[in-house]
Amino acid sequence: xxxxxxxxxxxxxxxxxxxxxxxxxxxxxxxxxxxxxxxxxxxxxxxxxxxxxxxxxxxxxxxxxxxxxxxxxxxxxxxxxxxxxxxxxxxxxxxxxxxxxxxxxxxxxxxxxxxxxxxxxxxxxxxxxxxxxxxxxxxxxxxxxxxxxxxxxxxxxxxxxxxxxxxxxxxxxxxxxxxxxxxxxxxxxxxxxxxxxxxxxxxxxxxxxxxxxxxxxxxxxxxxxxxxx
Amino acid sequence: xxxxxxxxxxxxxxxxxxxxxxxxxxxxxxxxxxxxxxxxxxxxxxxxxxxxxxxxxxxxxxxxxxxxxxxxxxxxxxxxxxxxxxxxxxxxxxxxxxxxxxxxxxxxxxxxxxxxxxxxxxxxxxxxxxxxxxxxxxxxxxxxxxxxxxxxxxxxxxxxxxxxxxxxxxxxxxxxxxxxxxxxxxxxxxxxxxxxxxxxxxxxxxxxxxxxxxxxxxxxxxxxxxxxx
Numbered sequence: 508x509x510x511x512x513x514x515x516x517x518x519x520x521x522x523x524x525x526x527x528x529x530x531x532x533x534x535x536x537x538x539x540x541x542x543x544x545x546x547x548x549x550x551x552x553x554x555x556x557x558x559x560x561x562x563x564x565x566x567x568x569x570x571x572x573x574x575x576x577x578x579x580x581x582x583x584x585x586x587x588x589x590x591x592x593x594x595x596x597x598x599x600x601x602x603x604x605x606x607x608x609x610x611x612x613x614x615x616x617x618x619x620x621x622x623x624x625x626x627x628x629x630x631x632x633x634x635x636x637x638x639x640x641x642x643x644x645x646x647x648x649x650x651x652x653x654x655x656x657x658x659x660x661x662x663x664x665x666x667x668x669x670x671x672x673x674x675x676x677x678x679x680x681x682x683x684x685x686x687x688x689x690x691x692x693x694x695x696x697x698x699x700x701x702x703x704x705x706x707x708x709x710x711x712x713x714x715x716x717x718x719x720x721x722x723x724x725x726x727x728x729x730x731x732x733x734x735x736x
Numbered sequence: 737x738x739x740x741x742x743x744x745x746x747x748x749x750x751x752x753x754x755x756x757x758x759x760x761x762x763x764x765x766x767x768x769x770x771x772x773x774x775x776x777x778x779x780x781x782x783x784x785x786x787x788x789x790x791x792x793x794x795x796x797x798x799x800x801x802x803x804x805x806x807x808x809x810x811x812x813x814x815x816x817x818x819x820x821x822x823x824x825x826x827x828x829x830x831x832x833x834x835x836x837x838x839x840x841x842x843x844x845x846x847x848x849x850x851x852x853x854x855x856x857x858x859x860x861x862x863x864x865x866x867x868x869x870x871x872x873x874x875x876x877x878x879x880x881x882x883x884x885x886x887x888x889x890x891x892x893x894x895x896x897x898x899x900x901x902x903x904x905x906x907x908x909x910x911x912x913x914x915x916x917x918x919x920x921x922x923x924x925x926x927x928x929x930x931x932x933x934x935x936x937x938x939x940x941x942x943x944x945x946x947x948x949x950x951x952x953x954x955x956x957x958x959x960x961x962x963x964x965x
Contacts, residue, residue: 624859628942665964702949710946717939720931721963729965734950735894736959
């Protein structure tokens with residue numbers, strides 16, 4: 508499958524590498540290809556630089572946001588939350604078309620230091636902003652409630668017995684994303700909870716404020732929540 | 737133990753009734769005692785009126801916010817989020833003193849209809865506002881992430897294998913509340929996660945935006961989350 512992944516951070520790297528290793532044709536999109544490939548400093552302590560990652564994952568083609576968006580039958584938005592709308596505008600509405608846009612972003616605002624607050628929340632969400640800016644695209648918010656390694660290997664946490672969410676206005680797109688999460692990463696269909704329309708992305712994004720504190724307390728992002736009843 | 741519970745809604749009723757049934761001396765506080773006792777309409781469909789509840793729970797004394805606060809060695813804030821600061825001012829800083837104030841409120845704002853948004857979130861929380869307004873009181877935010885019946889009977893959901901949180905600036909107060917949650921309602925100590933200082937109440941309160949959507953999807957508030965790692 509042709510997949511366009513926007514964003515070269517930890518989420519973009521992890522998903523692109525996993526998808527390419529399964530034989531998908533992946534283009535990872537960035538603002539400035541030459542600059543991205545030349546980037547030898549890690550984005551965060553403990554992570555590898557994009558240059559090092561790129562060398563280890565030569566099967567993932569690096570392109571502009573527009574090239575990645577044009578390439579993909581399915582698109583994954585893994586850009587930083589505060590840069591997402593700009594990245595998607597660079598990708599171009601004509602390249603997004605009415606494709607499924609899997610939106611993994613969180614609107615994290617580090618301008619006041621860590622832990623971050625959210626740049627949009629409560630009465631709006633980044634998922635909604637993206638859907639409003641690109642009304643033809645079929646935005647499905649998902650995976651934003653977990654760390655990248657858990658996204659691509661749910662069984663790595665509690666044997667996979669925990670939940671993620673999908674939010675979006677297009678029921679078929681949510682069903683297709685749920686199917687793809689299973690096919691790509693092994694998510695069981697019963698682990699994927701449909702929260703409702705795209706306004707429910709507020710809940711999924713606001714939960715991240717709790718996730719951050721749990722992560723800080725545990726000293727590890729390798730966890731998730733299970734809904735128990 | 738002498739316990740003051742502020743608020744006569746579902747949370748106040750459920751906790752007061754449970755605590756009194758275990759032999760504690762409970763005063764439930766409200767703005768206007770006569771009006772509360774005369775209230776024959778249920779606060780929400782499916783709930784009983786305060787008058788009917790009061791008749792079934794005669795061992796819970798009804799008093800003003802100030803009387804309940806003066807009575808309790810430990811105080812429970814179960815008022816509605818938007819009315820909390822006013823209720824606590826009516827209770828009086830001198831009656832709150834340096835007592836432990838278990839804060840169960842959520843700043844739910846229904847002014848735009850349902851589902852509610854939060855009247856404070858992201859860079860502040862109701863827990864913090866209360867702690868700032870009453871700096872001597874030892875505020876511990878907890879139980880706000882679950883429905884009242886689950887608060888007093890954790891085993892009623894998934895055999896009790898799920899988590900709640902405590903947020904607060906006073907480590908001894910959090911430890912004491914964790915102990916009391918076990919003694920009063922059967923919460924296992926390992927089910928109570930200390931998120932950190934009172935600013936972590938933001939995460940616990942913002943999670944409620946997700947909780948509301950999960951509740952709407954399930955059609956029942958009888959669930960909770962378990963942190964899985």
